[in-house]
Amino acid sequence: MTTYPTVPLHPMHVPAHEAEARARDFHELMARRRTVRDYDRRPIPDGVLDLAIRTAATAPSGAHVQPWRFVVITDPERKRRLRAAAEAEEREFYGHRASAEWLAALAPIGTDWRKPFLEDAPAVIVVFEVHKGPDSPRPYYTKESVGIAVGLLLASLHQAGLATLTHTPSPMKFLNEICERPAEERAAYVIPVGYPAAGAAVPDLRRKELDEVLIRL
Numbered sequence: 274m275t276t277y278p279t280v281p282l283h284p285m286h287v288p289a290h291e292a293e294a295r296a297r298d299f300h301e302l303m304a305r306r307r308t309v310r311d312y313d314r315r316p317i318p319d320g321v322l323d324l325a326i327r328t329a330a331t332a333p334s335g336a337h338v339q340p341w342r343f344v345v346i347t348d349p350e351r352k353r354r355l356r357a358a359a360e361a362e363e364r365e366f367y368g369h370r371a372s373a374e375w376l377a378a379l380a381p382i383g384t385d386w387r388k389p390f391l392e393d394a395p396a397v398i399v400v401f402e403v404h405k406g407p408d409s410p411r412p413y414y415t416k417e418s419v420g421i422a423v424g425l426l427l428a429s430l431h432q433a434g435l436a437t438l439t440h441t442p443s444p445m446k447f448l449n450e451i452c453e454r455p456a457e458e459r460a461a462y463v464i465p466v467g468y469p470a471a472g473a474a475v476p477d478l479r480r481k482e483l484d485e486v487l488i489r490l
C-alpha cells in the first residue's frame with residue numbers, strides 16, 4: 274500500500290437542524306446572480322478581486338494540478354486593446370463563422386459583436402487554462418477543473434455585491450499577447466467585473482424547474 278503525507282481534516286460543523294436553512298440561504302443568494310452586460314465605472318472595493326481569486330483557487334482539480342491562471346486587467350489602455358481585438362473576432366463570428374442555429378440560440382440574449390463592457394467594467398479577469406509546457410506539469414481534466422474554479426469566482430464576486438459577465442470570445446488566441454501569457458496557457462473565459470449601470474436590464478430568461486433537472490433514483 275502506498276503511503277502519503279496527511280494532515281488532520283478540520284470539518285465544517287453545521288448542526289443538522291441548520292443545514293436546510295443554510296442551503297436555502299445560499300440558493301436565494303445565487304438565484305439572484307445574473308449575467309450583466311452594462312457596467313458603470315464605480316471602482317471595485319480594495320481586496321475583493323484578490324479574495325475572489327483566492328476563493329476560485331480553492332477549487333478541486335484533477336490530480337491537484339491547479340491548472341488555472343487569472344489575469345486581472347484594470348489599465349484603461351489595455352482594456353481598450355482587449356475590446357478592439359475582441360470586437361474584431363466577434364465581428365467575424367457574428368458576420369461569418371457562427372451557424373444559423375447558433376445565432377438563433379443567441380437571439381433571445383440579445384448579444385452582438387459590440388463589447389463595450391470590456392472597457393466600461395473597472396476590471397476584466399481573463400482566466401487561462403494551463404496546459405503542459407516546459408514549466409508546467411501535465412494537467413488532468415483541465416476544462417472541468419477551470420470551470421469549477423470559475424464557478425467559485427462568480428459566486429464569490431456575486432456575494433460581494435459585484436456583477437460579472439462570463440464572456441467567451443471565439444477564438445481566444447489573441448488573449449495570450451494582450452495578457453502576456455505563454456503558449457501553454459490558453460484563455461478560456463473573459464470576465465468583466467463591476468457594478469451594473471443605473472437602470473441596467475437583463476434578458477427575461479426562465480431557469481429550469483427542479484423537476485426538469487433532477488432525476489431521483
Ligand SMILES: Cc1cc2nc3c(=O)[nH]c(=O)nc-3n(C[C@H](O)[C@H](O)[C@H](O)COP(=O)(O)O)c2cc1C
Nearest residue numbers: 306307308309310382384438439440441442475478
Ligand atoms: C461558458 C459560458 C460562455 C458564455 N459566453 C458568453 C458570451 O460570450 N457572451 C455573453 O454575452 N454571454 C455569455 N455567457 C452568458 C450566458 O449567456 C448566460 O449565463 C445565460 O444567458 C444565462 O443568464 P444568467 O447568467 O443571467 O443566468 C456565457 C456563459 C457561459 C457559462
